[in-house]
Amino acid sequence: MARLADPELAERRRRQIMDAAIACFRRRGFHQATMAEICAEARVSAGALYRYFSSKADIIGAIAEDKRGDNDQAFLRAAEEQGFVPAMCLAARGFFEKFSEGDGSLIADIFSEAIRDDTLAAPLRKSDAQSVKIFTRAVEAAQQRGEIDARLDPEAVTDTLFAALEGIGLRRAFRRDIHTEAAVSQFRALAERFLEPRK
Amino acid sequence: MARLADPELAERRRRQIMDAAIACFRRRGFHQATMAEICAEARVSAGALYRYFSSKADIIGAIAEDKRGDNDQAFLRAAEEQGFVPAMCLAARGFFEKFSEGDGSLIADIFSEAIRDDTLAAPLRKSDAQSVKIFTRAVEAAQQRGEIDARLDPEAVTDTLFAALEGIGLRRAFRRDIHTEAAVSQFRALAERFLEPRK
DNA sequence: ACCTGAACACCGTTCAAGT
DNA sequence: ACCTGAACACCGTTCAAGT
Numbered sequence: 099m100a101r102l103a104d105p106e107l108a109e110r111r112r113r114q115i116m117d118a119a120i121a122c123f124r125r126r127g128f129h130q131a132t133m134a135e136i137c138a139e140a141r142v143s144a145g146a147l148y149r150y151f152s153s154k155a156d157i158i159g160a161i162a163e164d165k166r167g168d169n170d171q172a173f174l175r176a177a178e179e180q181g182f183v184p185a186m187c188l189a190a191r192g193f194f195e196k197f198s199e200g201d202g203s204l205i206a207d208i209f210s211e212a213i214r215d216d217t218l219a220a221p222l223r224k225s226d227a228q229s230v231k232i233f234t235r236a237v238e239a240a241q242q243r244g245e246i247d248a249r250l251d252p253e254a255v256t257d258t259l260f261a262a263l264e265g266i267g268l269r270r271a272f273r274r275d276i277h278t279e280a281a282v283s284q285f286r287a288l289a290e291r292f293l294e295p296r297k
Numbered sequence: 298m299a300r301l302a303d304p305e306l307a308e309r310r311r312r313q314i315m316d317a318a319i320a321c322f323r324r325r326g327f328h329q330a331t332m333a334e335i336c337a338e339a340r341v342s343a344g345a346l347y348r349y350f351s352s353k354a355d356i357i358g359a360i361a362e363d364k365r366g367d368n369d370q371a372f373l374r375a376a377e378e379q380g381f382v383p384a385m386c387l388a389a390r391g392f393f394e395k396f397s398e399g400d401g402s403l404i405a406d407i408f409s410e411a412i413r414d415d416t417l418a419a420p421l422r423k424s425d426a427q428s429v430k431i432f433t434r435a436v437e438a439a440q441q442r443g444e445i446d447a448r449l450d451p452e453a454v455t456d457t458l459f460a461a462l463e464g465i466g467l468r469r470a471f472r473r474d475i476h477t478e479a480a481v482s483q484f485r486a487l488a489e490r491f492l493e494p495r496k
Numbered sequence: 497a498c499c500t501g502a503a504c505a506c507c508g509t510t511c512a513a514g515t
Numbered sequence: 516a517c518c519t520g521a522a523c524a525c526c527g528t529t530c531a532a533g534t
Binding site: 104142143 | 497500501
């Protein structure tokens with residue numbers, strides 16, 4: 099990538115290309131969508147695109163990094179107002195809705211690219227770790243309020259809940275199951291029993 | 298695909314190609330591995346390969362179908378001898394070990410291909426449903442023995458445990474976390490609390 | 497500096513020709 | 516019937532030339 103002079107133009111172009119790419123990936127999936135399509139949708143030439151992104155994988159990486167953490171702050175507020183499990187279910191609903199709208203395979207694609215390509219995975223791990231940190235704080239607060247068993251390790255709880263969320267979402271996308279509320283109930287049943295304090 | 302005369306030769310060729318493909322996918326991932334590499338590894342020409350598989354996706358579909366359910370019978374026996382959770386953790390260990398050996402991204406690839414491509418997904422859904430059925434029977438037996446809360450829906454339990462297993466495996470592959478035993482413990486903690494009968 | 501678009505390299509798939 | 520491998524179609528990326 100060449101040196102960029104105007105950071106504001108660069109930011110605008112990156113958004114323009116990412117938005118076009120999101121539209122294309124939604125329609126056809128990461129591997130089916132072609133760079134030519136993305137260029138047409140973004141109304142830039144191939145050469146221009148490669149000025150702002152070093153590869154196709156780089157685009158999906160930027161999209162993933164951009165989207166993650168969007169709802170972290172909303173979750174924190176909800177956790178304090180309504181309690182941890184209801185807030186977590188709210189977050190789960192948002193997540194499952196995205197899957198049903200066709201982002202399901204996009205998330206699977208991101209996983210598979212990130213697992214294979216370390217230069218793509220590194221920044222994603224960083225923003226994932228940030229989300230984990232935020233949710234972990236909410237777990238600790240809920241433990242102090244007695245909502246979550248105090249013997250559970252807060253960070254392990256977060257990671258397990260994220261894994262369950264992603265696993266349920268993937269399996270539903272795989273089965274073409276579009277009943278979002280059923281998925282939320284499934285997740286809630288798991289979370290309640292997992293977190294519940296024991297005598 | 299042309300009509301095949303000798304079913305035994307056909308089966309041998311398919312195995313030969315699938316084994317070569319597994320080796321290539323392990324080394325370089327589904328999308329990085331080329332058909333030329335698979336042909337070289339299997340010592341057949343491109344034309345010969347396409348006599349037995351209709352596409353690259355078809356190969357990964359056959360591999361997934363072939364591998365799934367390998368351990369279902371072993372699990373059933375273990376569930377009766379040692380109880381449900383220990384047997385499930387044994388299955389989990391086997392699953393996580395595969396992830397650590399580099400099949401992690403392969404499973405992510407299978408998910409992402411299957412979510413996008415319905416002709417690939419259909420047979421996979423069928424064999425997945427069979428595994429679910431087998432594990433569901435074990436859940437019912439464990440409920441009658443009082444190991445699992447009788448109020449839980451057996452099939453939902455199975456699906457949730459599968460989702461957790463796959464989610465934990467994917468996240469660990471994503472984080473380059475190779476501590477299999479830690480993953481098993483994480484899964485066991487979740488499963489025990491999820492399934493435990495309540496007063 | 498920023499952009500264009502033709503050219504390049506590569507790869508999945510097909511098919512005419514061989515045994 | 517079964518196979519070969521060159522040819523084809525396509526796509527991610529680069530780069531010489533333009534403003």
